[in-house]
Amino acid sequence: MINTLIGNLGHFFVISSFVASLVAAYAYITATVEKDIIKSQTWKRFARLAFYIHGGLVIGVIGSLFYIIYNHLFEYHYAWSHSSLSLPVYYMISCFWEGQEGSFLLWIFWHVILGFVLIRTNQQTGWEAPVMAVFALVQAFLASMIMGTVIPGIELKIGSSPFLLLRDVMTDAPVFAMNPDFRPADGTGLNPLLQNYWMVIHPPTLFLGFATTLVPFAFCMAGIWRKQYENWVKPALPWAIFSAAVLGLGIMMGAYWAYETLNFGGYWNWDPVENAVYIPWLILVASIHTLIIFKNNGTALKTSVVLVIATFVLILYSTFLTRSGILGNASVHSFTDLGLSGQLLIYMLFFTVVAIILAAIRWKEIPTSEKEASAYSREFWIFIGATTLCLMSFQVLVPTSIPVYNSIVEAFGGVSNVAPPADQIEFYTKFQLWFAIAIALLSGTGQFFFWRKMDPEKLKSELSVPLIITLLVSTAVMLIGGVTNPVYILLLTVSVYSIVANGKILLRFGKEQFRLSGGSISHIGVAMIFIGILFSSGYSEVVSINESGLLIFKDNPGNENLENTLLWINEPRNMDKYELVYKGQRVDAQGVPVYVEKDLLRPTEKPFLTVAVDAFAHEGTTYFAKGDTVQIHPENTYHEVQYTDRETGKQFTLYPRSQVNPNMGLIASPDIVRSLGKDLYTHVSAIPPTTEEKEWADMEELEIKMGEQFFANDYVATLDRIERVDQIDGVDLKEGDLAVQAHIQVMGGVEEYMLKPIYLIRDRMVGRIPDTSHELGLRFTLMNIVPEENKFVLGMETTQKEYIVLKAIEKPLINVLWIGTLLLMFGFSVATYRRYQDYRKPAKKAASSTKPPKSRKPVSV
DSSP states (O other): OOOOHHHHHHHHHHHHHHHHHHHHHHHHHHHHHOOSHHHHHHHHHHHHHHHHHHHHHHHHHHHHHHHHHHTTOTTBHHHHHHOOTTOOHHHHHHHHHHSHHHHHHHHHHHHHHHHHHHHHHHTTTSOHHHHHHHHHHHHHHHHHTTOOEEETTTTEEESOOTTOBHHHHOTTOHHHHHOTTOOOSSOOOOOGGGOSTHHHHHHHHHHHHHHHTHHHHHHHHHHHHTTOTTTTHHHHHHHHHHHHHHHHHHHHHHHHHHHHHOSSSSSOOOOHHHHHHHHHHHHHHHHHHHHHHHHHHSOOHHHHHHHHHHHHHHHHHHHHHHHSSTTTTTOSSSOOOOSOHHHHHHHHHHHHHHHHHHHHHHGGGSOOOOOOOOTTSHHHHHHHHHHHHHHHHHHHHHHHTHHHHHHHHHHTTOOOOOOOOSSHHHHHHHHHHHHHHHHHHHHHHHHHHHSSOOOHHHHHHHHHHHHHHHHHHHHHHHHHHTOOOHHHHHHHHHHHHHHHHHHHHHHHHTTTTGGGOHHHHHHHHHHHHHHHHHHHHHSOEEOOOOOSOOOSOTTOOSHHHHSOEEEEBTOOEEETTEEEEEEEEEEOBTTOSSOEEGGGEEEOSSTTEEEESSOEEETTEEEEOTTOEEEBOTTOEEEEEEEEETTTOOEEEEOOEEEEETTTEEEEEOEEEEOSSEEEEEEEEEOOOSSSOOOOOOOEEEEEETTOEEEETTEEEEEEEEEEOSOBTTBOOOTTOEEEEEEEEEEETTEEEEEOOEEEEETTEEEEEOEEETTTTEEEEEEEEEGGGTEEEEEEEEOOOOEEEEEEEEEETHHHHHHHHHHHHHHHHHHHHHHHHHHHHHHHHHHTOSSOOOOOOOOOO
């Protein structure tokens, strides 16, 4: 039975939320332009109610969609495309925002929350109506993205609905012609790369970062609209810092997800989708610095306006890049085009054009200053830093936008074959390194000007000690770390200098002025990030060197054969200072605290349900008995690899993960052992084929005496004993039946295996039940018993034994990168709190005035 009620209800909520956002936008605009205070307040209350209703409807949309996913209503295309029966609940949450519609809905949700906060905190400040007018208008555009409504007559489709039935999307599928109410038994499942706990928290954080960029933009537009050219800066500044913190955290979460999930051995690949978020973040950080300049001495207001507008426009541009399908051939992370490219373009152009026109109309009225910034002033250094950030962003923006240039040229009938950089990492890194050097130098020196006036003599005095400490520390690090590249030496030196210089300022602030330390803490975090990137990327070392001489990858005679090592099941292999033993395949069983041997569980018709072929116990606790039904995560296979440090004898075990996807082939995710100085990053590069039946060699018959040793697939085997059995799994023994079982001991490397084939006589008929070890690639059959010669005839079949190809990389000082990220976020938090307190205390009274404040006399720039 097709459940259409929940889908119809969800679609109704979407359309109603779109209408409510339009009503709220109109009412807030009217409240802003209405000169009569009583009427303005009436409109404001009405607008507030409309936005609250809009928020409630958005919650209804979210509830409807999650109900569909959680209850496995695979008659809906969204649930069928992104989820499956085997997914645990926390991955169902990831299903919610895997698709474009769900990610737009997540964005809308955060705008609702932020809107509620702004209404609550600005009812008495005079900013509610103009700011929320911008908010509600943006919400209307976003809500239109998930409407999925076709306008009759012109057949114009607005948005893509997450509540479409599968039969309405796959109209050409023959199954729906035969049975319109057909409902798939299971979905296609979540993208294997997204089955990671970081993908449960990374997208919400990133989209909260996207959403928060609207707040300073809305305050900026409201200030220009109402000619309060200066007053908008104070309320916008803490939001801008908060937005930079959240968006930066979201970016770094994505980097950490890539590091833990993907097998390219890094955390940043300069992919166009990664760049699309990085670009507006840099401009946002630059805008924070220019806003601080204006707050301190009244300069750079126009620059702040441009940068705040540019941040929001670039967020919209990044949305267009990643969701229009324009990056389809340039990025593996972009969404496919759902027919929203034109709508996304209108969305971006509308706010870009409106912002530019509004700023242009008021441009001459925006206060400027003729004050000349001295090279020994804090404003000069902050402005140089902001300029560097903008150039840093622009250098990434231009090549990332090459697919857009090509599309524009082709749209006008031309031909453009401009290609993005072939080696993205090398291309971007060689430029961004120099920008990083400039940022580290500026962030270290600029802080000395931030809190006191400087002249050449004072500057010399202040910098002497940090410079001496920097030279000593950086020289020691260079010698210990073996840094020889001149550019790396320069980056290391200026990063250490930034840490030392900001550390000196931080010590001066002390506990009494800790609220002023946000900038110093953030700059120390950035410098640590640079050092972490320098060592973890520039000096990572492959330790899985292939010393066997075997050509592991026949189609790739290059580095892949040199940097990967082959591990046979239970056969020790030396790798660098470690001895490795591959223990076999493991699965994740529900309710069991450790991974379970894959051969211990027999598959059933349902892929996520298995039957135990034997009991499993761990640390004295039995978790399932023979014959129990055990639920597993069927897509993931974990490969147990035991490491032993040959020098210290210390042992640890890693479980790199693999999935075989019909569309994507082998998907390998690493396992990582972390230490203070470095990470050991391990992933599988190849596994035996899993989609094909193994080919077994022709049976070889061996006459073996009791206790005799023989070779089996390169292992030493012994016929240990023969005994009579009264029970056989799956066979009902009757009176008169004779069943004997052979016990064949196989020394499989460092492990001992016991194979037990059975010989059965019933009614003078012989039956043989073989026993197989897939790990060893062995199958034994007890063919015959020769009592007069005290011999037994064993049938032996062999196939490819279990193996993996493994790659291991040491990443030095990568924890410095992650610690630096945490410090950067903490510094942003301290700065946000300080700026919010600065705004809330003195600004309430001044901001509540309906008259525009006196502004400085406009002068030309």
